[in-house]
Amino acid sequence: MTATRTARERARAELTQEIKDEARRQLAEVGAHGLSLRAVARELGMVSSALYRYFPSRDRLLTDLIVDAYNAIGEAAEKADPGQGTPRERWLAIWRGTRDWARAHPHEYALIYGSPIPGYAAPQDTVVPAARVALALVKVLTHTELRNVDGEVAPELRAQAETLTKVLGIIAGPETVARLLMAWTQLFGAISFDLFGQYVGSVDPADAFFAHSAKRMAEFVGL
Secondary structure (H helix, E strand, C coil), rough: CHHHHHHHHHHHHHHHHHHHHHHHHHHHHHHHCCCCCCHHHCCCCCHHHHHHCCCCCHHHHHHHHHHHHHHHHHHHHHHHHHHHCCCCHHHHHHHHHHHHHHHHCHHHHHHHHCCCCCCCCHHHHHHHCCCCCHHHHHHHCCEEEEEEECCCCCCHHHHHHHHHHHEEEEEHHHHHHHHHHHHHHHHHHHHHHCCCCCCCCEEECCHHHHHHHHHHCCCCCCC
């Protein structure tokens, strides 16, 4: 019984992966807004009712693809961190690793950082995976003596920053936390501008500008 059950579970896992692989292929063709369970089932030679036993709705399939993409880019960022060397070197390596993954998987990147999908609301399942890149950067700052950065912070932002320091387990003033958030925004803004063609006619290819941004943001947060 155990062997049979294990074989059944293995077969289910393999077919689930095939479904997601086909869905990713279709993302490249029609985008997230055009993803259809019926189309996925048709390409896999399945009846749609059989596919619904694996993914009861398009939104459930989208959520799985989104979680997978967040985890993949997060893993790329974490693996890019050598764990040794100066904090500045580690910071720059994480920026490069994140961008490299995005450039290698543009459609999956667009799924998580592109236009919102009409009618889809991401559930809580996506929150933890979505934080992995930011946490990789935070890890570099943990136990690192940062250069003092001063600045006036509005009361509302100060309260949000203080909450974040507790959640992230870092020792940093509100201005440093605000700068970290700005650097995180800059990272994905620069990647998005690059992938979505916004640098054409200015700094295209954007390799040198991206490297420059990564260095300036390292200085900006106090490294």
